[in-house]
Amino acid sequence: MTDAAIIDGKAFAAGLRDRVATAVAGLKRDHGLTPGLAVVLVGEDPASQVYVRNKGKQTLEAGMESYEFKLPDTTSQEDLLAKVHELNADPKVNGILVQLPLPKQIDEQAVLAAIDPNKDVDGFHVVNVGRLNTGSADALVPCTPLGCLLLLRDYFGGALSGKKAVVVGRSNIVGKPMFNLLLQESCTVTVAHSRTADLPAELGQADIVVAAVGRPEMVKGEWLKPGAVVIDVGINRIEKPEGGTRLVGDVDFAGASKVAAAITPVPGGVGPMTIACLLRNTVTAACRQNGIDEPSM
Numbered sequence: 354m355t356d357a358a359i360i361d362g363k364a365f366a367a368g369l370r371d372r373v374a375t376a377v378a379g380l381k382r383d384h385g386l387t388p389g390l391a392v393v394l395v396g397e398d399p400a401s402q403v404y405v406r407n408k409g410k411q412t413l414e415a416g417m418e419s420y421e422f423k424l425p426d427t428t429s430q431e432d433l434l435a436k437v438h439e440l441n442a443d444p445k446v447n448g449i450l451v452q453l454p455l456p457k458q459i460d461e462q463a464v465l466a467a468i469d470p471n472k473d474v475d476g477f478h479v480v481n482v483g484r485l486n487t488g489s490a491d492a493l494v495p496c497t498p499l500g501c502l503l504l505l506r507d508y509f510g511g512a513l514s515g516k517k518a519v520v521v522g523r524s525n526i527v528g529k530p531m532f533n534l535l536l537q538e539s540c541t542v543t544v545a546h547s548r549t550a551d552l553p554a555e556l557g558q559a560d561i562v563v564a565a566v567g568r569p570e571m572v573k574g575e576w577l578k579p580g581a582v583v584i585d586v587g588i589n590r591i592e593k594p595e596g597g598t599r600l601v602g603d604v605d606f607a608g609a610s611k612v613a614a615a616i617t618p619v620p621g622g623v624g625p626m627t628i629a630c631l632l633r634n635t636v637t638a639a640c641r642q643n644g645i646d647e648p649s650m
């Protein structure tokens with residue numbers, strides 16, 4: 354097998370952001386509606402600061418309104434909930450996102466549960482989890498798994514039905530929604546995790562592998578079915594032998610590239626899709642809140 358094709362998430366995300374910007378221009382022109390996204394950051398985690406800055410910048414570039422709230426690391430749960438309630442009530446705000454992780458004193462589930470489900474552009478509220486699980490068209494879908502799905506649909510030209518997919522990882526943010534999205538595409542889906550008895554045997558059957566375990570280069574090339582399509586959700590910073598650090602995914606990229614038909618790189622694969630899908634979800638939420646047909650994006 355020759356080296357796998359690279360699924361260029363960075364380029365796909367740029368195209369999606371352009372389509373979102375076109376949709377926003379149409380909403381302004383035809384309905385006088387400018388979607389607004391509020392992002393709340395609690396604390397000073399350096400990676401979260403970068404993600405939040407990029408969210409604000411890309412929101413503005415798409416022609417939407419961006420509202421950014423930076424709260425100190427010592428913020429109480431009560432104060433954060435008050436901010437969420439304020440944003441729920443603000444008609445200018447169509448989408449609300451609280452950046453994760455949150456400081457220890459705050460109950461993440463309580464905060465996510467306080468967000469108006471129709472403004473929950475992260476898709477983490479139990480109402481949206483339930484909507485996705487039951488196949489409701491009203492679901493707001495978590496951004497990272499939605500990004501993975503868009504890349505897969507694009508690669509397969511929409512023909513995902515009947516494919517065998519293995520999702521490695523069972524988190525609420527990626528693994529479980531990914532399972533539901535692939536099932537809705539009529540894939541046969543297995544969710545593997547830390548207690549899976551024989552991961553190589555599971556992966557050896559898979560036409561599609563979505564790796565989201567958070568363990569650097571855990572999935573080995575020799576475990577894959579030749580010709581598999583590999584979506585690597587992991588973003589892990591590791592030490593280089595010569596000093597300094599580099600980013601790697603949850604898949605051993607060099608080994609997997611020799612076996613797979615196509616693979617997403619890290620960086621430049623799934624990561625950029627997360628914010629592009631956040632913008633898409635904000636437009637979707639704004640349209641639904643205003644009874645406007647959702648533009649194709």
Ligand SMILES: Nc1nc2c(c(=O)[nH]1)N[C@@H](CN(C=O)c1ccc(C(=O)N[C@@H](CCC(=O)O)C(=O)O)cc1)CN2
Nearest residue numbers: 404450451452453454475496620621622623624625627
């Ligand atoms: N409320 C949320 N919190 C978090 C989410 C989320 O979807 N909602 N996801 C992650 C962080 N995240 C966005 O918030 C995010 C992660 C990675 C990227 C990205 O573009 N990664 C680049 C590499 C970046 C680097 O150099 O470090 C890539 O993979 O190419 C964007 C957004 C956790 N929190």
